Amino acid sequence: MHRTEDMDELMTCRLDHHRRQVEVATVVIFGASGDLTSRKLIPALYQLYAGGQLPEDFRVIGFARRDKTDESWRAELREALDRYSRTGPVDEVLFTGFAERIHYCRGDLAETDGYTKLAGMIAAMPTPELRENRLFYLATSPSQFGIIAEQLHEANLLERGPAAGWHRLVVEKPFGRDLSSASALNQELIRHAHEQQIFRIDHYLGKETVQNILMFRFSNSIFERLWNRDAVDHVQITVSEKLGVGRRGGYYEESGALRDMVQNHLLQVLALIAMEPPVALDAEPIRDEKVKLLSAVRRLLPEQVAKQVVRGQYRAGVVAGQAIPDYRAEEKVATGSDTETFVALKLFIDNWRWAGVPFYLRTGKALAESASEVRVQFKPTPNVLFAAQCGPRLDANSLTLRLQPDEGITLHFNGKIPGVGIGLRPVRMHFSYDSEFGAYTPEAYERLLLDALSGDPTLFIRRDEVEQAWEIVDSVRAGWEGQGMADDAFYPAGSWGPECADQLLARAGHAWREPQIQR
Numbered sequence: 001m002h003r004t005e006d007m008d009e010l011m012t013c014r015l016d017h018h019r020r021q022v023e024v025a026t027v028v029i030f031g032a033s034g035d036l037t038s039r040k041l042i043p044a045l046y047q048l049y050a051g052g053q054l055p056e057d058f059r060v061i062g063f064a065r066r067d068k069t070d071e072s073w074r075a076e077l078r079e080a081l082d083r084y085s086r087t088g089p090v091d092e093v094l095f096t097g098f099a100e101r102i103h104y105c106r107g108d109l110a111e112t113d114g115y116t117k118l119a120g121m122i123a124a125m126p127t128p129e130l131r132e133n134r135l136f137y138l139a140t141s142p143s144q145f146g147i148i149a150e151q152l153h154e155a156n157l158l159e160r161g162p163a164a165g166w167h168r169l170v171v172e173k174p175f176g177r178d179l180s181s182a183s184a185l186n187q188e189l190i191r192h193a194h195e196q197q198i199f200r201i202d203h204y205l206g207k208e209t210v211q212n213i214l215m216f217r218f219s220n221s222i223f224e225r226l227w228n229r230d231a232v233d234h235v236q237i238t239v240s241e242k243l244g245v246g247r248r249g250g251y252y253e254e255s256g257a258l259r260d261m262v263q264n265h266l267l268q269v270l271a272l273i274a275m276e277p278p279v280a281l282d283a284e285p286i287r288d289e290k291v292k293l294l295s296a297v298r299r300l301l302p303e304q305v306a307k308q309v310v311r312g313q314y315r316a317g318v319v320a321g322q323a324i325p326d327y328r329a330e331e332k333v334a335t336g337s338d339t340e341t342f343v344a345l346k347l348f349i350d351n352w353r354w355a356g357v358p359f360y361l362r363t364g365k366a367l368a369e370s371a372s373e374v375r376v377q378f379k380p381t382p383n384v385l386f387a388a389q390c391g392p393r394l395d396a397n398s399l400t401l402r403l404q405p406d407e408g409i410t411l412h413f414n415g416k417i418p419g420v421g422i423g424l425r426p427v428r429m430h431f432s433y434d435s436e437f438g439a440y441t442p443e444a445y446e447r448l449l450l451d452a453l454s455g456d457p458t459l460f461i462r463r464d465e466v467e468q469a470w471e472i473v474d475s476v477r478a479g480w481e482g483q484g485m486a487d488d489a490f491y492p493a494g495s496w497g498p499e500c501a502d503q504l505l506a507r508a509g510h511a512w513r514e515p516q517i518q519r
Contacts, residue, residue, distance in 0.1 A: 020454040023166075024055045025133035026122055027453075030109065030148055031140040032062025032073070036172070038080035040203075041139060044445035046081055049098045050091065053450060059130055060102045061121060063114065073104040086443060109144050115155035122157065132165025134158075135452055138172065145171050146188035153192040160194050170199045170452050173264050174255060175461075178477070179470040186463050199452050200461040204265040206444030209403045209433065211459070213272045213374075214286070216401070216409065223399065224277075226378065227353075233396065234358045234510055236375040237269055240367040244314065244324045244493065245341065250332035257311070257343045261363040263473045267294065268461070269403075270359060273374055274349055283458040287465065294468035296351040305479025310500045312342035313485055314366040317493030324366050324493035338485045341365040344501040345476070346508075360505060362512070366493035371515035372403035395426040402515070408432040 027045070029037055048054045062073055078099070081090045105121055107114015125131045136152060138145055149169060152158035158167050169189065176182025189198055204210060217224055226232070239261060245252045252260065271290040278285035300308060316326045327333060327341050342364030349359065380396040400410045408431050415427040451459055491498040496514060505511055 020456050022053065022055055022450060022453045023133055023455075024057045024127065024129035025135050025453055026059045026061060026125060026130050027135045027137060028061045028063055028105075028118065028122075029137045029139055030063045030144075031138070032104065033064040033066050033068075034139055036139045037062065038077065039084050040443075040445045041137065041449070042077050043081055043084045043086070044443055044449050046085070046090075046095070046098055047087065047443065047446050048450060050087075050094050054453075057127060057130065058101055059125060061105050061118065062102070063105045063107055063109075063118060065106065065108055067106055068104050070103050074099045074102055077102065109140065109151070110147050112151065112154065115151045115157065119155045119157055129165065132162070134165070134167045135170065136168065137170045137452075140172075142171070142174055142176065142185065145185060149189050149192045158192055160192065160197070166197075166455065167193070168197050168199060168452060168455070169193055170201055172201055174259060175200055175264075175466050176470060177254070177259065179467060179474050182466050182470050186466070190463075195463055196457070198463075199457060200463075200466060201448055201452075202264045202268055202461055203444040203448065205268055205459040205461075206446075206448040207403060208442065208447075209401070209407045210269065210272065211447075213269070213401065214281070217273075218277050227376075229353065229355055229357050231378055232354075232357055233377045233379045234360060234508075235273065236360045236377065236513060237266055237273070237362070237373075238375075238512075238515060239265055239269075239363040239372045240369055240496075240515070241363075241365050242319045242367060242370045244319075244366045245327065245330050245333070247331055249330040252341070253333055253337060253339050256339045257341055257363055257365070258473055258476060262343060262345065262361060263469050264461075266361045266363060267297075267469045267472065269372075269374060270294075270297075270347075270361065271465075273376075274354055274359070276353070283456060286458055287462045291462065291464050291468060293349065293351075294465065294472065296349050296354075297468075297472050298348045298350050299471060299475040300479060301475075302479040302481070305476055308346040308504070309476050309479065310344050310489070310498065310504050311340035311480070311485070312364065312489045312491050312498035312501065313337075313339070314341050314364075314493045315490050317366065317495070319366055319368070319494045327366075340485075340489075342367075342491065342497045342501070344497065344504055346504060347472075358508060358510075360510070360512075362497065362501060364497050368494055368496050369515055371405065373515050374401045374403070375399070375513050376401075377510075377513075398513070400513075406432070407434070 029041060031037060045054070045060060078090070078095060081095070103121065105114065105118045107117060122131055122134065134157065136148070136158065138148055140148065149158060158169070171189070176185050217227065271293045275289040275293040278289045313327050314324065317324055328335055328337050342362070344360065344362035347359045347361065349357070376399045378397040395412065395414060398412045400412065402408050402410065410431070411429045412426055414424045417425055448459060451457070486500070488500045489498050496512065502512065
């Protein structure tokens with residue numbers, strides 16, 4: 001009897017077994033004519049519908065200024081699905097059922113007439129749930145978030161804690177340009193909605209492999225016991241892109257790599273890799289630990305930025321057989337622009353687990369490969385047995401979490417070369433998601449839309465997370481204030497960035513490990 005009770009106690013776990021259900025709702029997409037809607041949102045909703053993951057009774061209303069009918073917008077979306085669907089040809093029967101639930105509302109984001117019309121469309125929905133449960137997706141410029149929220153509130157479409165049903169706002173990045181603007185935007189939104197109603201989206205967190213970081217860390221004791229300053233020498237986080245800025249030059253001039261990628265994607269991955277175990281796999285405990293981690297990242301003084309941060313900008317070159325022009329020759333880019341298309345940082349986390357361990361982050365445009373990965377480099381063995389004989393062939397152990405492409409996990413260790421004598425070389429054990437599971441991996445927006453419809457904020461960013469991340473980024477920008485691009489900051493397209501990024505690691509006896517793409 002006592003034995004059984006003891007085993008029951010040992011088997012108790014704190015998984016989130018209260019998985020929220022997706023409820024019947026009306027989804028309103030602001031910016032319905034935009035690229036995000038046709039490339040990501042509608043394909044994601046269609047895949048969810050095709051997979052039977054949406055409730056039978058739902059509606060989608062597109063809101064934009066262009067003059068369209070329900071039928072013309074449905075036809076546009078049908079063409080978009082042909083271009084952007086990830087699962088092959090569109091099923092005509094399924095699309096017919098999906099399209100019947102799609103409507104269009106013409107209106108200007110800043111004028112009340114459109115919102116009055118929208119309110120009338122929602123009020124005419126056939127069931128109370130469709131009228132009362134409202135998800136507003138703001139696929140627009142961040143400068144319009146506050147305007148939309150205010151107009152929705154004035155039209156009685158967005159209420160703080162509605163008497164019946166629920167009202168939620170989903171907002172895209174970039175969320176502000178710095179700490180001050182992000183705080184002001186937060187204040188603007190919470191005038192009309194509670195924090196619990198605001199879902200700040202970072203599509204990176206919807207990737208299956210990013211979500212798996214938590215599962216990998218906290219369900220495998222052999223690795224979690226090594227996940228600290230005693231065993232880890234340093235950590236590298238790389239998010240690289242082969243493409244240049246293309247037609248997004250105007251946007252990039254305003255953001256740069258630091259705002260565009262580091263403030264959100266890279267710092268979110270850093271938080272998941274380095275955070276402490278949450279008390280439960282529920283939204284708030286997980287987000288609490290992410291905030292604690294970001295608050296422990298050491299802010300840089302201006303004089304430290306020159307030693308711990310490098311920036312770069314691509315010159316003309318060739319990537320995957322395609323000619324890439326100078327960044328300064330791209331469309332809508334200033335002739336003498338000092339906007340960074342590459343940034344690498346050396347950060348420290350001032351807490352008990354990670355004291356003294358450097359975290360190297362890098363991201364850039366027009367690099368040799370498009371890849372995202374985390375490499376945890378462990379401390380080397382003592383130089384008493386093999387180092388003298390094997391020299392550089394004796395590599396330190398490491399663990400690589402590949403987020404994209406070739407999603408998987410690789411353990412690097414040393415093995416004996418067959419034959420007489422003692423010869424060593426680095427070898428690897430590789431786990432591949434595709435080989436192991438072989439199933440369709442949901443696109444990030446599918447998971448995030450499903451979570452927004454079920455009211456699960458785990459993979460969305462809380463207000464204090466946003467502000468902590470901006471504090472880190474702002475400390476870097478303060479160090480760049482008034483300084484132009486250094487002569488050694490330029491790199492040819494198709495390379496792995498400027499040489500000064502290599503020197504950043506070399507000063508501590510480290511070196512970047514380039515992602516190995518499977519061909």
